[in-house]
Amino acid sequence: MVSMAHSTAPAAANGHTAKASAFTPGTTANGTLPENDASRKRKTAILPLEVGSRVNCRWRDGKQHPVKVIERRKIFSDGTNDYEYYVHYTEFNRRLDEWVKLEQLDLSTVETDVDEKVEDKVTGLKMTRHQKRKIDETHVEGHEELDAASLREHEEFTKVKNIATIELGRYEIETWYFSPFPPEYNDCGKLFFCEFCLNFMKRKEQLQRHMRKCDLKHPPGDEIYRNGTLSMFEIDGKKNKVYGQNLCYLAKLFLDHKTLYYDVDLFLFYVLCECDDRGCHMVGYFSKEKHSEESYNLACILTLPPYQRKGYGKFLIAFSYELSKKEGKVGTPERPLSDLGLLSYRGYWTRILLDILKKHKGNISIKELSDMTAIKAEDILATLQNLELIQYRKGQHVICADPKILDRHLKAAGRGGLEVDVSKLIWTPYKEQS
DSSP, X not given: OBOOOOOOOOOOTTXXXXXXXXXXXXXXXXXXXXXXXXXXXXXXXOSSOOTTOEEEEEOTTSSEEEEEEEEEEEEEETTEEEEEEEEEETTSOGGGOEEEEGGGEEEEEEEEEHHHHHHHHHHSSOOOHHHHHHHHHXXXXXXXXXXXXXXXXXXXXXXXXXXXXXXXXXXXXXXXXXXXXXXXXXXXXXXXXXXXXXXXXXXXXXXXXXXXXOOOXXXXXXXXXXXXXXXXXXXXXXXXXXXXXXXHHHHHTTOSSOOOSSOOTTEEEEEEEEEETTEEEEEEEEEEESSOTTOEEESOEEEOGGGTTSSHHHHHHHHHHHHHHHHTOOBEEOSSBOHHHHHHHHHHHHHHHHHHHHHHTTOOOHHHHHHHHOBOHHHHHHHHHHTTOEEEETTEEEEOOOHHHHHHHHHHHOOOOSOOOGGGBOOOOXXXXX
């Protein structure tokens, strides 16, 4: 399942910075609801806040933002029992969910949905229209294989991050999502990873002892690409099962919809590294099924947060297609694509296809484009239709290639990222290795 991890800079749904108000629409000046609305909503500051409450919260930008309380837990401070709250910023991606202290919450804005609470207690599984809509919206965003009940179970199971930060090489990285580490690691706020074998530990001292013994200075696989300081390693999940599983644990911290953790035998992992005199340091990876009947040439893809916005994601996508060309096959990423994954792929497909259309002045067929690029014909067709560059005439698709329109689309697609120098790729397809 493909998800693209990007930087944590928040953006409201409409693309603008949200301005949070002390009162929600429909309240009076003192923050109370008009009499006729009182049966539906109530403003309270009864502590501890209930799970499901909505309230404004001071975020790291110093501004107030609306949140929903996902979970709460007791903390002991100053000789008193208090609570902290795990909240979801409703304007932002789930990756920004976090534990907050009571003093960050504006209790004058507390809103509890009474009817939902009552309905939950009475029916157990019955959903309100709002909850049903939320399930449907999430369904579209990357869990098409789950029914509503399974999706609710997934959301319940993964709603709270179990690991807050990790140390990997010279970086300390804030995590984005829940990852199903073994239970003994769930009480750790921070995990320490060996950046070469990806073993993880609870304490810094354990990592230091491990690093004195670990003789790896690169991922445990075959180096199939080296260009300057960039290197790509191919790791067979069956030959290096522990590494593959550790990589999946790590990746899940930054991918919301990744589902592969243990069954790594059927996959190959392509790990991109920056190399220096200390070794080869992982910056990202993609995985790929050894045998795919659906022509999938990529299953999961991730660029680690410290290395994002440097063109590595685009490089990984391009690399997956170069492997398909070597195999003599067309390829496509595994579905469903996340919203960010779809954007990244559309950008790649747009740049590659429009460059060819410019050179050939549009005198080329979908089949020829597919043969040249290893991009599946359906993806080419969808991309050109999205750009409104294709028409259906007399029973066949006709490509429209006005140079000015092509240039405009190319400019909108942005820069192409790092180039893959195919002359530096030394690789034998898996079926030939076997």
